Amino acid sequence: MKKLLQSLFVLMFVAVTAMAQERTVTGTVTAKQDGLPIPGVTVRIKDTKIGSTTNGNGQYSLKIPAGSVQLEFSSIGYMPVTRTLAAGASSVNISLEGDNKDLDEVVVTGYGSGRRVSSSVGSVATVSARTVENKPVANAFDALQGKVAGLQVFTSSGEPSQTASIRLHGVGSLGASSAPLFLLDGIQVDESSILNMNPNDIEAVSILKDASSTSIYGARAANGVVYVTTKRGRIGSDAVITVQGQYSVANPASDKFYRNFLNTAQLSQLQIEQGLRTPAATAALLAQYPNDTKWYDYYYKKDVPTYQTDVTVSGGGGKTAYYISGSFYQGEGNRFRSGFDRYTLRSNLTSTLNNYIKIGLNLSGGSSDTETNGLATNDTNGPLALLAQPWFSPYDANGNEYYGTIIPGWGRYSPRYIADNTPYNRNRLTFNPTGFVEITPVKNLTIKSQGGIDGYIDRETSARLASDVRFPGAGTLSEYYSRRINKTVTNTIEYKFSLDKHNFTVLGGQEYVDGITQEFGANTSRLPNDNLFILQNGDASNRGVSSFKSEYTFKSLFGRLEYNFNNKYFLDASVREDKSSRFGANKQTATFWSVGGMWRAKQEEFLRNVEWLTDLTVRASTGTSGNSSIGNYESLATAAGSSNYNGLPGVSQNAPGNPDLGWEKQQKTTVGFKAAFLNKIRLDVEFYYRETSSQLINVPQVYTTGYSLVRTNIGALQNKGVDITLDFDVYTNDKHNAFVTPYITANMNRNKITELFQGKNYYVNPGTGVLWAIGEPVSYVYPMWAGVNPSNGLPQWYIPNTGDASVQTRTDANAVTSSFSAANLQQNTGIQRYAWLNGGFGVNAGYEGIFLNIDFTYSKGKYMINNDRYFFENPTTFSGFNQATTVLDYWKTPGQNATFPNLTQQFTQFDSRLIEDASFLRLKNLQLGYNLPKSILEKTKAIKGAKIFFLSRNLLTFTKYSGPDPEVDSNLALGSNPNTKQVGFGLQLTF
Structure with a gap:
């Protein structure tokens, strides 16, 4: 009995002692960037399996033994953190750095x-x-x-x-x-x-x-x-409800181009000098029309609004995680009759059914309405409406708009009225469901089947209203319906295993992709009334129908082998065989492959103790891939059914086909490294070289063949360059959740054409001003401007070399002519089509709930043909219309160095003057926000997080380009609708 009592006493003592030593530690984990709580963070005692996860409010609770221990905090998308917990401490709050750090x-x-x-x-x-x-x-x-x-x-x-x-x-x-x-x-x-x-x-x-x-x-x-x-929910997390709204206003990012037009006094004086009007006639005209209209202010709306509202619910219970969202977006364009409204709904679910089956289903859909101003490019009722003389006004003396009546003196209807009476609208229903089943029958063996659809249904409506006073009772209507369904089905089997320090992953798979697009449309005319604006009410004798169908299929088999030794030396290899219906019967199948290696050098003994080097990883790879981005039937000799023979419908061949048309191929080799220094500086450098061969080029044909172009595998192109990414911590302070982290990204790229077709050394793309020449980058080809002859005011152009004039650039001051010929004076300008440098830089910073993000973007060596100048710097060609202020610098007296020739000459031709440096630097994003402290939110009992933020986009633009917008990605810009500068604010609440 005595021994029994002694044993019970010992057990009670041990239990009480253990209870005295065990303690509960609590805390909150937040994101360093904006201070919001992070659910689903793993909190674990280092070197043990004891752990917990944060709830929907970022809070955790963990029982741990007494004494000093180390806690590890980790979450996907964030840099892991380890903290030493002192003896007796019962709380530790952590801020995790985003994935831009690691x-x-x-x-x-x-x-x-x-x-x-x-x-x-x-x-x-x-x-x-x-x-x-x-x-x-x-x-x-x-x-x-x-x-x-x-x-x-x-x-x-x-x-x-x-x-x-x-x-x-x-x-x-x-x-x-x-x-x-x-x-x-x-x-x-x-x-x-x-x-x-x-x-x-x-x-x-x-x-x-x-x-x-x-x-x-x-x-x-x-x-x-x-x-x-x-986004997805997290199993084991409480439901998190987020409601967010934001509002902003937009204006063109830059109005420099539009403000550079002649006012009434300047244009009227220029026209007197041109001899278009006498001073007396000009005085009479301006007395009748005493205006100085800025047509830009009429054509572009100011401070147009953009709204967005989002509601999301995410979390997970049991073995199921969920994410549900709904949103509404409404954006108005600065041009009248321009806008985009969008409604979306998404539901992402994943569930673990048992120990070896996991399923997921993503359902997303939306509806969008697009309104577009059809008066574009070189329409004088659209972007070229700025040619209107400033003494005419779209408003009468009382400020009432001439809407539906001819503008006095100008003899035209207002561009706004024309756009309103020729509407274009598109409604699109989109759906993107995906689902998967993942089975793990034995440990490390995963079998997965996944399928999804990318689909939409479009309805496009374009019309001219019957009430249009220009064409009374003669309304037109076109309705266009299209449906696209692209399906993807993928099946994979993957096995992972290890032999001591040798780790392997083997993957095999099969994929099937097909797409079908079906379209039909109808049109009618002579609609008598806007209230009866449907197809059947048009003239029965003047109706049209159309239909279209296009399909494609891809079938693929692929495999990948990954190997690493002790997580230090890595190798992988992949191979894939693709078969495409887009290519000829003889060349539908192609095989692509890659091999690569990586060395985590920091783990080597000779670097492990180098304290200033936090990380060093070296990687290299080479391999091939394919391009099939052409039409679905370009390998086939297709026929059209629009011909008539002897009064009967027939078909005619409209494409020759190419049964040997196959894959465009590319081989790419990359070498790079990633390094970190002093646990503060991170650098990623990557060099690449890629060569594209068997390009899918439309090769010009002799017209006697009956065809102008035939798609052919021919020609080669090289790209080589370097990517650089650098970011570093200027200041960090975990106590105050403070940090300042600048970053910079850069890409330097050079392209060179190494092979063309039909034995050509060069080829000029008709109507584009773009030249392909062997040994040269893609460049511009135009007559080279040599300036105005100061002695007589005549324009001058350089005379090109004989022979391959489009390859060699000649700017010999002794070889000039004043006789313009677009064909005979054409030569390589030496100006590259594509920018050689692109990137961005900025800073992310925060302090005690305040956060700041500043992002600049830049492009250097970007050139573009500014076609607008042909219209706005040509007063002798477009006589009487308004012009840019630059035309005032024209030649008047001998010895004068002028921008433009004398008034007897055409001011602007399609020559090298129109090729402008469109390099730019843009303040792409600026966001300043504040997260309300938890001490305030706790009083609400419901609100777990609150963030208010100021936002802006394209706030500043720096460029030499004189056109509306330097960011246009084209060889030629004409009537561009410029990017917008937006400023606004938002509010986000988390419950």
Whole structure:
């Protein structure tokens, strides 16, 4: 009995002692960038399996033994943090740095299970949700500009519905598309599908840049891969409800071009000097029309609004995680009759059914309405409406608009009235469902099947209203309906195993992609009334119908082998066979491959103790990929059914076909390294060389063949360059959640044509001003301007060399002519079509809940033909119309050095003067915000987070380009709708 009592006493003592030593530690984990709580963060006692996760409010609670221990905090997309907890301490709050500091925690999603960037041989750059969200534009990719080295993102228009122009590492093809492959949660989509989704639903955008990361996608991946991952909930997290609204106003990013027109006094004096009107007649004219109209202020609206509202619910219970969102976006354009409205709904669900089956279903859809002003390019009722003389006004003396009546003196109806009476509208219903089943029958063996659809239904309506006083009772109507369904089905099997320090991953897969687009339309005319504006009410004898159908199919088999030794030396190899219906029967199948290696040098003994070197990783890869971005039937001899023979319908051949048409191929080699110094400075440098061969070029034919162009595999193109990414911590202070982190990205790229067709050394693309010449970059070809002869005021152009005049540039002052000939004076200007330097820089900073993000973007060596100047700097050709102020510098007296010739000559020809340096520096994004302290929010009992922020886009633009917008991604700019400058604010509440 005594021994029993002694034993019980000992057990009670041990238990009480253990209870006395055990303690509960609590805290909150927030994001360093904006101070908002992070759910689902893993909190673990170092070197143990004891841990917990944060709830929806970023809070955790963990029982740990007494004494000093180390706690590890980690979450996907954030840099892990380890903190030593002193004996007796019961609370520790942590701020985690975003993935722009250390991409090791970002899972790269693709075929098979995810791979962390630190173990991925391929070159992958990832942009987090915080970069994409809360921007005042519909297009999510606009936020990527300047953020990823090597990725060029230009927005060429201020239309709210505009998609971005995206290229990776230069122009990849002279004949086919240079756009990358876009994937949304693993399913191929068109870029327009990203425009029609809510940017705030995006978790991350990964840019796959080298062969090791893209070759597994084989077909269509020659120009890189943009992989968009949407947000998901977290199992074990309480429901988090977020409500956000933002409002902004927009104006053209720069009005310098529009303010550079002659006023009434200047234009009237110029026309007197031209002899168009006597001083007395001019005085009489101005007495009748005493105006000085700024037509730009009439044509472009000011401070047009943009609204966006989002509601999201995310979390997870049991074995299911969910993310549900709805949004509304309404953006108005600065041109009248320009706008974009969008409604979206998304539901992402993942569930673990048991120990070996996991399923997921993403359902997303939306509806968008696009309104576009059809008066574009060189329409004098559109962008060229600025030719209107300033003494005429669209308003009468009382300020009433001449709407529906001819503007006195000008003899025209107002551009606003014409646009209102010729509307164009498009409604698009989009749907992007994806689902997967993942089975793990045995440990480390994963079988996954995934399927998805990228689809839309369009209805386009264009009309001329019956009430248009220009054509009374003669309304026209066209209705156009189209439906596109692209399906992707992917099956993979992956096995991971280790032999001591040797780690292997083997992946095999099959993929099937097909797409079908069906369209039909109808039109009618002589509609008598706006209230009866439907097709059947038009003239029965004047109706038309049309229809169209197009299909394609891809079938693919692929495999990948990954190996690493002790997580220090990495090798991977991939191979993919693609078969495409777009190519000829003889060349439908192609095989692509890649090999790559990576060395985590910092883990070597001779570097492990080098304290100033925090990280050093070296990587290299080479491989091939393909491009199939052409029409669906270009390999076939197709026929059209619009011919008539002897009064009966018939068909005629309209394309010769090419049964040997095959894949455009590209090989890319990349070498780079990533280093970190003093745990504060991070540098990523990557050199690349890619060669495109068997290009898909439309080769010109002799017209006697019956065809002008035939798509052919011919020609070669090189791109080589370097990507540089640098960011560093100027200041950090965890106590005050303070940091200042500048960054810079840069891509330097050079292109060179190495092979053309038909034995040609050069080829001038008709009507483009663009030259392809062997051994040269893509360049501009125009007559070279030699200036105005100061003795007689005549224009002068350089006389080119004989022979290959389009290859060699000649600017000999002794070889000039005043007789203009576009054909005979044409020569290589030596000006490159594409910019050699693109990138961005900025700073992210914060202090005690205040956060600041400043992002600049730049492009150097960008040139563009400013076609607007041909109209606005030509008073002798467009006599009587308004002109730019620059035309006042014309030759008047002998010995004068003038910009333009004398008044007997045409001021501007299509020559090298129109090629302008469109390099630019833009303040792309500025955001300043404040997170309300938790001490205030706790009193509400409901609000867990509150953020108010100021936002702006394209706030400043610096450029020498004299046109409306230097960012237009084209060889020629005419009537461009400039990008917008937007300022606004937003409010986000988390419950």
